[in-house]
Amino acid sequence: MAGSSRTSRLSLRAVALGYLGALLIAPVGMIFYKTFEDGLAPPLEAITSPEGLHALQLTLLMVAVAVPLNTVFGVGCALLLVRHRWWGNRLVDAIINLPFAVSPVVVGLALFLLYGTDGWFGPLLAENGLKVLFSTPGMILASIFVSLPFVVRETVPVLQEIGTEQEQAASTLGANAWQTFWRVTLPAIRWGVGYGVVLTTARVLGEFGAVSVVSGEISGQTETLPLFVSQQFEQFNLAGAYGASILLALLALSTLLVMNLLKRKEGA
Amino acid sequence: MEARTATVAQPRAGVRLPWAGAGLGRGLVGLYLSLIVLLPLAAVVAKSTEGGWGAFWDAVTGPQSIAALKLTVIASLIVVAINAVFGTIIAWVLVRDEFPGKAAVNAIIDLPFALPTIVAGLTLLTLYGSESPFGINVAFTRVAVVMALLFVTLPFVVRAVQPLLIELDREMEEAATSLGAGGFTVFRRIIFPNLLPGLTAGIALAFARALGEFGSLVLISGNIPFDTEVSSVFIRSQIESGNMSGASAVSVILLVVSLLLLACVSFAERWGNRHERDERRKKRWASRLLSRTGWGPGGHA
Numbered sequence: 001m002a003g004s005s006r007t008s009r010l011s012l013r014a015v016a017l018g019y020l021g022a023l024l025i026a027p028v029g030m031i032f033y034k035t036f037e038d039g040l041a042p043p044l045e046a047i048t049s050p051e052g053l054h055a056l057q058l059t060l061l062m063v064a065v066a067v068p069l070n071t072v073f074g075v076g077c078a079l080l081l082v083r084h085r086w087w088g089n090r091l092v093d094a095i096i097n098l099p100f101a102v103s104p105v106v107v108g109l110a111l112f113l114l115y116g117t118d119g120w121f122g123p124l125l126a127e128n129g130l131k132v133l134f135s136t137p138g139m140i141l142a143s144i145f146v147s148l149p150f151v152v153r154e155t156v157p158v159l160q161e162i163g164t165e166q167e168q169a170a171s172t173l174g175a176n177a178w179q180t181f182w183r184v185t186l187p188a189i190r191w192g193v194g195y196g197v198v199l200t201t202a203r204v205l206g207e208f209g210a211v212s213v214v215s216g217e218i219s220g221q222t223e224t225l226p227l228f229v230s231q232q233f234e235q236f237n238l239a240g241a242y243g244a245s246i247l248l249a250l251l252a253l254s255t256l257l258v259m260n261l262l263k264r265k266e267g268a
Numbered sequence: 269m270e271a272r273t274a275t276v277a278q279p280r281a282g283v284r285l286p287w288a289g290a291g292l293g294r295g296l297v298g299l300y301l302s303l304i305v306l307l308p309l310a311a312v313v314a315k316s317t318e319g320g321w322g323a324f325w326d327a328v329t330g331p332q333s334i335a336a337l338k339l340t341v342i343a344s345l346i347v348v349a350i351n352a353v354f355g356t357i358i359a360w361v362l363v364r365d366e367f368p369g370k371a372a373v374n375a376i377i378d379l380p381f382a383l384p385t386i387v388a389g390l391t392l393l394t395l396y397g398s399e400s401p402f403g404i405n406v407a408f409t410r411v412a413v414v415m416a417l418l419f420v421t422l423p424f425v426v427r428a429v430q431p432l433l434i435e436l437d438r439e440m441e442e443a444a445t446s447l448g449a450g451g452f453t454v455f456r457r458i459i460f461p462n463l464l465p466g467l468t469a470g471i472a473l474a475f476a477r478a479l480g481e482f483g484s485l486v487l488i489s490g491n492i493p494f495d496t497e498v499s500s501v502f503i504r505s506q507i508e509s510g511n512m513s514g515a516s517a518v519s520v521i522l523l524v525v526s527l528l529l530l531a532c533v534s535f536a537e538r539w540g541n542r543h544e545r546d547e548r549r550k551k552r553w554a555s556r557l558l559s560r561t562g563w564g565p566g567g568h569a
Contacts, residue, residue, distance in 0.1 A: 008451065009365060016361040017373070019354045023419055024379055027391040030401075034394050077297050084290045088298075095301050098309065101526035103480025105500045106519040109507055110308030113315050113516070120311055145304055199381075206384025208483035209500065213507060226386045226483070233390060233487060245387045252382035259382075260375050 028249065035242040043243025046232065051220045052244065055228035059205060061136070062224060066143040066204045071197055074151025075189075081152075082159040096149050107145050108213020111138055134216035139224070142210035147203040151196035158192030158266075159185075191266040195259065202255040206248060309523070316516035327517035335494045336502035337521070343410065343498070344478035347417040348471050355425025355470060356463065362426070363433040377427065380420050385483025388419050393488045408490030413498060416484040421474035428470030429463050432540065436462055465540030472532040479522055479529075 035043050046052055077096070081089050099107075114120050115132035125132060132138040166188065170180045186193075208226040215222040219231060225244050232240035317324055327333065362374050380388060392415055397407040406412045436459065444454045482500040489496040491505070499518055506515035 005451065012357055013361050013365050013367060016354070016358040020358065020373065020376070023415075023422060024376060027395040027419075028379070028383075030395040031387075031391045073297070073300050076293055080290060080293050080297060084293075086290070086294065088294065092297060092301065095305060097530055098305050098527075101476055101480075101523065101530050102309070103482060103500045103503070103519070103522055103526075105482050105503045105507075106312060106480070106522065107308070109503060109512070109515050109519055110312045112507060113311035113512060114308055118512075120307075141304070145308065148304060202382050206382075206387070208384060208386045208486075209504075213504065226384045229384075229386050229390060230487065241390060245390050248384045248387050249391075252379065252384065252387075255382040256375055256378055259378060 031242060031245060031249065034238075035246045038239075042239035043246060046237065046240030046243040047247060049240070051223065052228060052240065054220050055223045055225045055244070056247075058136070058139075058222070059224040059226075062140060062143045062207075062211075063201055063204050065140050066147055067197060067200050069144060070148055070200050071151050071193070073148070074196055074200075075155055075186075075193060077152050078155035078159055079185075081156055083164075096152050099146055099148050102145075104146060104207065104209025105213055107142055107210035111141055111145075111210075111214045115141075133214055134218065134222060136222070138214040139211050139222060142214050143204045143207055146207050146210050147200045150199040150203065151193060154192045154196030154199070155189055158189045162188045191262050195262045195266070198255055198258050198262065202252065205251055312516045312519050312523070315513055316520045318513050318516075323513065324517045324520075327514040328521055330514070332493050332497070333499075333502060333514070333518055336497050336499045337518070339410065339413065339497070340479055340499040343413050343417055344475055346414055347421055347478050348475050351418060351421055351425050351474055352467060352471055355422070356429055356467065359426045359429040359433055363430060377423050380422050385420060385481070386487065389416055389484040389487040392416055392419060392484075397488070407488055408492065408496060410496055412488045412490075413485060413496055416488050417478045417481055420481055420484050421477050424474035424477065425467065425470035428466040428473070430466075432463050432466040433459075465536045468539075469533045469536035472529040472536070476526045476529040479526060 047056070077092070080086075081093060112119065112133065114122075115125060115138060116122050117126065119133075121132075130137075132141070162185075166184050167180050170184045171177070175183065206226055207224075208230070211224055212227055212230070215224070215227060217223060217227050217231060223231060225248055229241050229244045229248070232238075232244065316327075328337075358377070362370065362377075383391075392412070393407060395401070396404050396412070396415065398405050406415060440458050441454050444458055449457070480500055481498070482504070485491075485498055485501060489498065489501070491497050491501045493502075493505075497505070499522055503515045503518050503522075506512075506518070
């Protein structure tokens with residue numbers, strides 16, 4: 001009996017690790033190998049080309065705008081959802097999940113229909129000389145859309161778990177709502193918010209579909225790093241595609257690392 | 269001062285938003301959600317029905333559109349079935365087994381979420397494309413579509429099942445074994461029913477993700493109409509050729525199916541919590557599952 005349960009345990013382990021190996025670990029290992037096959041120079045050259053550097057810059061700009069906006073929105077919205085009973089909460093809660101249900105391409109299409117030349121706001125924007133589509137504002141809007149739910153979804157459960165006793169104690173001792181928020185609530189939920197911020201950042205860094213549709217993929221102008229990868233691949237410049245991919249993969253791996261650190265902090 | 273009187277009036281209120289009342293906050297939240305999410309989606313719905321239901325239906329049932337929808341649905345079903353089985357096995361191994369490097373394996377499960385989709389596609393292409401060191405070339409075939417979807421949806425079932433498995437009471441299994449039940453009977457009668465809410469949520473989320481997936485497919489699938497073109501790629505090609513109402517019609521179909529799947533997820537969460545009366549002890553796993561596909565309270569590393 002003990003022998004057969006040991007065999008089944010080992011075979012389950014082999015199946016699980018084999019599947020992960022073939023699907024995840026081997027391909028990711030392979031791309032690292034391919035990138036540095038001919039040394040450090042080719043991938044480095046590709047990333048430090050003017051287009052590569054511009055793509056990196058634009059990607060960081062997306063992060064710098066979308067992440068703070070969605071973080072402030074996320075924390076405020078989570079407080080409203082958890083601490084204020086209101087008939088509209090269920091509706092808000094459902095709308096926040098919408099970006100998870102929408103294909104990135106549909107996000108791009110939606111922005112097209114609003115800000116394109118025939119779009120709802122298109123003529124108005126054209127009159128005022130503003131360009132949203134095929135330029136940075138449209139790409140930022142797409143990034144905000146796809147990464148909107150993360151901070152809310154991470155903060156709501158933490159707020160529910162910490163309860164309100166400490167906050168009540170603070171306000172009994174004379175703290176006003178603002179002080180209570182900064183001194184009691186925010187420190188208590190910081191790891192949850194942090195986790196949400198990490199996920200938001202990862203999503204904005206890597207978003208491809210939505211940004212690709214609205215950007216028009218103009219090389220050196222509206223190209224983020226993920227778009228740069230596909231562009232380089234289509235131009236058969238594999239060194240460039242691999243180089244940028246490795247950069248994104250390293251960012252993803254550091255995301256995983258931070259996520260695990262935060263998990264431990266949250267658990268503690 | 270206002271906060272204090274509010275606390276007296278509502279003893280369990282806790283911190284309220286630090287600005288002038290919740291009304292302003294609600295207004296801002298509503299405005300943000302409308303501008304960023306609702307208005308764009310409304311534009312898609314409006315565009316899809318611009319020419320009436322007839323035009324909508326014609327766009328959805330066009331031969332290329334139907335071929336793409338069929339491939340998307342069938343590939344997603346296959347992918348979800350495979351990942352439901354392997355995801356449950358992986359979750360089991362991560363919870364019940366002990367081996368060196370387990371923490372690293374557990375961390376790597378989230379890699380498909382963290383890795384940009386375009387990189388995921390390129391990654392699979394280097395190993396299973398024309399330059400495959402194993403001589404396995406699936407590039408530009410339907411197998412490649414399934415493979416890319418397997419990659420991006422891998423974490424869902426694992427992360428949905430794992431927290432339920434951690435909490436599962438082992439005494440039940442021991443009791444069943446001591447009463448003479450075999451390993452398979454214990455799994456079928458005791459473990460599986462307890463994992464079912466998580467499994468449902470994981471499957472629904474993986475399915476929704478697979479239906480809309482784009483980035484990981486563009487490089488590896490070849491986007492061949494009537495062969496390897498999925499719905500999201502079809503929508504993209506319609507946008508490029510200026511057929512916005514056609515693109516919108518297919519988008520609405522995807523949107524509706526995904527919304528139904530999301531409803532399944534929140535149903536599964538309530539189902540998983542059906543025996544829990546205390547609001548604060550309820551497990552919020554589905555809520556987190558949505559954003560990161562979850563960790564149990566206290567973490568499972």
